[in-house]
Amino acid sequence: MVLVLIGIVIGILIVVILIIKVTRTPAHDVVGIDMHCRKCGIKTNGLACPKCEANTKSFGV
Secondary structure, X not given: OHHHHXXXXXXXXHHHHHHHHHHHOOOXXXXXXXXXXXXXXXXXXXXXXHHHHHOOOOXXX
């Protein structure tokens, strides 16, 4: 019974936080993506950067 009450309280808190976030964001705000690489600055259109991706170390995998 206690676990059910804790679950209900956590659910209510999550809903309240999400409602607050929705009311504080502007109506015309859209989710954006980076059009340029943050490291080198070339245009990537939201994809992985071909220059910087080749320089990453993957521990030999």
